[in-house]
Amino acid sequence: DAKTTQPTSMDCAEGRAANLPCNHSTISGNEYVYWYRQIHSQGPQYIIHGLKNNETNEMASLIITEDRKSSTLILPHATLRDTAVYYCIAANSGGSNYKLTFGKGTLLTVNP
Amino acid sequence: NAGVTQTPKFQVLKTGQSMTLQCAQDMNHNSMYWYRQDPGMGLRLIYYSASEGTTDKGEVPNGYNVSRLNKREFSLRLESAAPSQTSVYFCASSDTGGAGVEAFFGQGTRLTVV
Numbered sequence: 040d041a042k043t044t045q046p047t048s049m050d051c052a053e054g055r056a057a058n059l060p061c062n063h064s065t066i067s068g069n070e071y072v073y074w075y076r077q078i079h080s081q082g083p084q085y086i087i088h089g090l091k092n093n094e095t096n097e098m099a100s101l102i103i104t105e106d107r108k109s110s111t112l113i114l115p116h117a118t119l120r121d122t123a124v125y126y127c128i129a130a131n132s133g134g135s136n137y138k139l140t141f142g143k144g145t146l147l148t149v150n151p
Numbered sequence: 152n153a154g155v156t157q158t159p160k161f162q163v164l165k166t167g168q169s170m171t172l173q174c175a176q177d178m179n180h181n182s183m184y185w186y187r188q189d190p191g192m193g194l195r196l197i198y199y200s201a202s203e204g205t206t207d208k209g210e211v212p213n214g215y216n217v218s219r220l221n222k223r224e225f226s227l228r229l230e231s232a233a234p235s236q237t238s239v240y241f242c243a244s245s246d247t248g249g250a251g252v253e254a255f256f257g258q259g260t261r262l263t264v265v
Contacts, residue, residue: 075254082155082241082256083194126193138184138209139243139254141193 041066041129048146051121057114059145061127064108070131072103073139074112076123083126083141086112117149153177157242157257164232164264172227172260174242181247183225184209184254185217187238194241200225201247232264 044062051057063072073088087094087101089110094101100113114121126144158173176183181202186194186209196209200219214236216228225244229236239261245254 080188080239080259082243082258083254084256085253088253138196138199139194140196140210141186143191143193 041070043127043129043142045125045127045142045145047143048148050148050150051114051117053119053149053151054116057112057117057121057147057149059112059114059125059127059147060109061112062109063127063129066107066129070129072101072107072110073128073130074099074101075126075128075139075141076121077126077144078120078123086125114147117147119149119151121147122149123147155242155244155255155257157240157260159260160258161261162263164229164262166233166264168232169228169230170232171229172240172242172262173224174226174257175224176242176244176255177223178244178246178255179222180244180255181222182245183219184243184245185215185225185227186241186243187211187236188241188259189238197227197240232262234264236262237264238262 071088074086075083077083089101103110124144155176184199185197188194195211198217200206203222218226239259241259242257243254245252
């Protein structure tokens, strides 16, 4: 799996958009970009994933650059409950090779 | 729909004791995983099972054994616990498929070895 690089921490004001960057310059063509978050030592929670195109769901948007070497997770209106560690992961899709490799992630703190 | 259930939630062991961490999922997923998370660190994969009847080592398998009992259940065994195995253990499951899959995690087992 490709290595990902994320900032250690970020701050965001409540109600504003949170933009979390991730670098995955060695990502291979069959690897997806996944985002998970972990709130206060609970089990990680899936947020979103994508291959080439930008993706949006009820939680967030994922913007992947055309060369796929980096991506940005966008939480459009951050709330205090979005304070968590966010993990960006590059992994193959499904099958016996599907394993998530977690780095240290980005601690996002949403401030009132 | 319970998702992924881990038992126990907390456990204290003495060095040298053995124990089994249990994990069950009710989503009919083929793949299951065991991770450990040490303080301030990301999750590290211990073992995984891509399908019923198969298991493979992950990043940190030493000191652990696993059993994929059936499609629902995947257990992690510590034969002789060591203080270095003090950690939070997470079980996860996912489907297998070609279009990107979502993994579901349990709430963790907090293990302390003294």
